[in-house]
Amino acid sequence: MSAVRITTADGQAVAVTSMTDTVPNWATRYLGGWWSAEPTTELDEPTVSADLDEAELQALADVVEQGDAETVEYAGAELLVVRDGGLVTAVQEDRSLAYRWDEDLQLLRIVGTDETDIATTAARLARELIRAQLVADGWAILHASAVTGADGATILTLGDKGAGKTTTALTLARAGWQLLANDRIFARVDEYGVVQVLPWPSAAAFGFGLLDAFDLFETVRTRLASGETMHPTQHQKVTDALLAGRREPLWKANGKGELKPQFWPDQLTSWLSMPLATEGHAVGILYPQITAGAAPRLTESSRGIRPGDFFTAVTEDRYPDVFGLLPAPGDHTALREHLDALSHQGVVMSHDPAANAAVLKDAVARLGV
Known part of the structure; x- marks a missing residue:
């Protein structure tokens, strides 16, 4: 065994x-x-x-x-x-x-x-x-991306689907931050009032456009061409397109969502040069919004933490808790209040990675990190 x-x-x-x-x-x-x-x-x-x-x-x-x-x-x-x-x-x-x-x-x-x-x-x-x-043990799951500095200081990114959580995490990770999560995190307020965060391990999906914008498409294609493989849940159409050098987005048969390259967690570091973080403490929140053709800029944001930002057994539709493993969800009121009390910054981003990186650098500075 x-x-x-x-x-x-x-x-x-x-x-x-x-x-x-x-x-x-x-x-x-x-x-x-x-x-x-x-x-x-x-x-x-x-x-x-x-x-x-x-x-x-x-x-x-x-x-x-x-x-x-x-x-x-x-x-x-x-x-x-x-x-x-x-x-x-x-x-x-x-x-x-x-x-x-x-x-x-x-x-x-x-x-x-x-x-x-x-x-x-x-x-x-x-x-x-x-x-x-x-x-x-009191941890909640948030729909958020997160990057962490060497001292554990962690910046969370929250927003609705398509707001730019993954783009923000990838941009900051490419700028030297450690990637703690690109989609979900565990969060809990400790006895000192600090919001502690842990990663939710998973394969990572990045669209063709995002890979191309960060000049990572050829890196991935070369790795595949040399015989290395990606996560087995990746659709064969995606693999074929990568090997052929086709950068146009591919769509699911039902038209609901893009078929994306799927990476093993270790490939985020070995292929995409993004080191991973194992824990951290939240010090600020970014609320991005991607707007095609817009000039990236800082904005005021009053969005705050919303009930839909929390991921629970009730919101899970693909893997319901059929084995009864999960306890009843706790009260997230204290966590919401502590998160809302953190420094926060709104950001408008475009599809220009260099311009996004510049405005995110300013946004991080505004958070005092």
Whole structure:
């Protein structure tokens, strides 16, 4: 058996085990850039165990078939779920995946027939087990990007979808800041009234236009052409376009959203020269707005923290909490008040990376960082 312990900077931990090295290696690469990942032989924490096992897959499928199954949309596929006290058994027939969560043992078992499927699923659910520990300990999840300085001082970027959170994080990371998150963060007010922040590990998606604007398109294309690979969730059309040097955006079949290059967390550093941060404390907030053709400039902003800035089990639509891992969300009033009390700055940006970098430098100075 191979096992790895994943631990946050705040001390929450989960073990990932398997009879194949692929599963813990995947969790290490997926989560270890922002959280630590160390081999282990002791399983004293909540554990995700994932293996290739057709016999066990069938046995769990039989449990679901014989029970009173609930149908849930999960990860884009139908999931059949049976609950029996602290045991939750589930199966996704379309993906040949089955799950069993034992609350008493704090053990989440995953079996399937495809090594990549069980590895990706194990890493994601390991993150969910740590998320549950963090939420129980008073942490909230914010839709925000964040960059951190050498002393841990962290600038958050909040805004509605398309406002420029990722562009802001990428611009500042390219200017020497460490990337703590490009989409979500954990945040909590400590006993001294300081807003502490932790990263939410995930693959990172950057559109063709953003890569091209930062002169990173050729870097990525060259890496791919040399035989290196990107995150396996990346659509083949994206890979083909990168290799062919086509920079035009690609769109999903339903027209809702762009198909984007997907990077492993470690590739943000090794390919894109963006070091990662494992923790920090918030010292200011940027509220950007991207306006095509506009002159980048500083603006006054009264936006403030909104309920939609918080990410909860209720707002999750792709991976609902079918295993009952998450505790009830806490009261975020104190966190909202402390965030609103931080220095903040509005910024209008365009599609000119040099001009954006200049105005963001001024914005950071305005925050007193």
